[in-house]
Amino acid sequence: VVTFFRADRPLILAHRGASRIAPENTLAAFRLALEQGADGLELDVQLSRDGVPVVFHDSELSRTTDGRGRISEKTLAELRTLDAGKWFDPRFAGERIPTLEEVFEAFGDRALYNIELKAFGVRDDGLVRAVVACVRRYGLVHRTLLSSFNPLTLRRAWRLAPEIPRGLLVDLDLPLPLRRAWLAFLVPHQARHLSFRMIDERTVSWCRRRGLAVVAWTVNDLQEAERLIRLRVDALITDDPALLVRLLGAQ
Ligand code: G3P
Ligand code: MG
Numbered sequence: 001v002v003t004f005f006r007a008d009r010p011l012i013l014a015h016r017g018a019s020r021i022a023p024e025n026t027l028a029a030f031r032l033a034l035e036q037g038a039d040g041l042e043l044d045v046q047l048s049r050d051g052v053p054v055v056f057h058d059s060e061l062s063r064t065t066d067g068r069g070r071i072s073e074k075t076l077a078e079l080r081t082l083d084a085g086k087w088f089d090p091r092f093a094g095e096r097i098p099t100l101e102e103v104f105e106a107f108g109d110r111a112l113y114n115i116e117l118k119a120f121g122v123r124d125d126g127l128v129r130a131v132v133a134c135v136r137r138y139g140l141v142h143r144t145l146l147s148s149f150n151p152l153t154l155r156r157a158w159r160l161a162p163e164i165p166r167g168l169l170v171d172l173d174l175p176l177p178l179r180r181a182w183l184a185f186l187v188p189h190q191a192r193h194l195s196f197r198m199i200d201e202r203t204v205s206w207c208r209r210r211g212l213a214v215v216a217w218t219v220n221d222l223q224e225a226e227r228l229i230r231l232r233v234d235a236l237i238t239d240d241p242a243l244l245v246r247l248l249g250a251q
Pocket of ligand 1: 042057147169193237
């Protein structure tokens with residue numbers, strides 16, 4: 001469907017890196033995921049107060065760093081002082097919140113990137129523009145798939161960078177009318193990123209008929225992965241890339 005995907009097997013995308021064994025969204029987690037054989041990285045991106053795209057999942061700092069407060073209220077210099085590893089395990093003390101640029105600098109064209117745009121408001125906060133500029137600067141347009149739960153954010157991405165493929169994230173709590181095809185007209189996208197619980201034969205053929213790739217998240221269970229592979233999904237997002245690499249290798 002899109003050059004990002006492969007025709008012969010689903011891609012394995014590491015959810016926030018190898019987040020089962022390393023602190024999520026850190027360079028350590030990304031490095032381990034690629035060592036384990038993941039094709040790519042799923043990473044969450046939002047803006048620091050001074051407008052730098054940083055890789056971080058929550059809106060609050062407290063779960064995954066030794067800081068407190070909202071990430072959007074901190075400058076990059078402030079974020080750089082925080083430890084993003086030791087909450088997970090003392091062995092990872094010293095891991096920092098990476099900027100998107102640092103991730104590209106570290107892994108470049110050795111990985112595919114599913115950049116999840118964490119922008120929930122209606123107003124444009126500049127996130128899409130900053131991310132697109134970074135992707136282009138590193139020449140990674142063909143290795144990147146943008147995604148978002150926010151259709152407005154995805155629409156912004158389409159307007160700013162139609163050449164970068166996009167996936168619409170859909171969870172079970174999204175009202176049915178919003179899952180429908182008309183959305184693809186307002187917000188052109190090439191992939192549906194569906195909670196794995198939503199994926200069955202019907203969903204897959206619905207997507208196929210519309211030329212949409214199917215990306216399943218977050219798949220950490222062997223039986224579930226086998227089921228999704230049989231349904232021929234295009235990518236599996238997982239906290240445990242080693243498990244899925246073994247499974248695909250055995251098939
Ligand atoms: O992109 C798939 C998945 O990461 C979406 O949910 O909350 O883990 O970012 P979340
Ligand atoms: Mg995510």
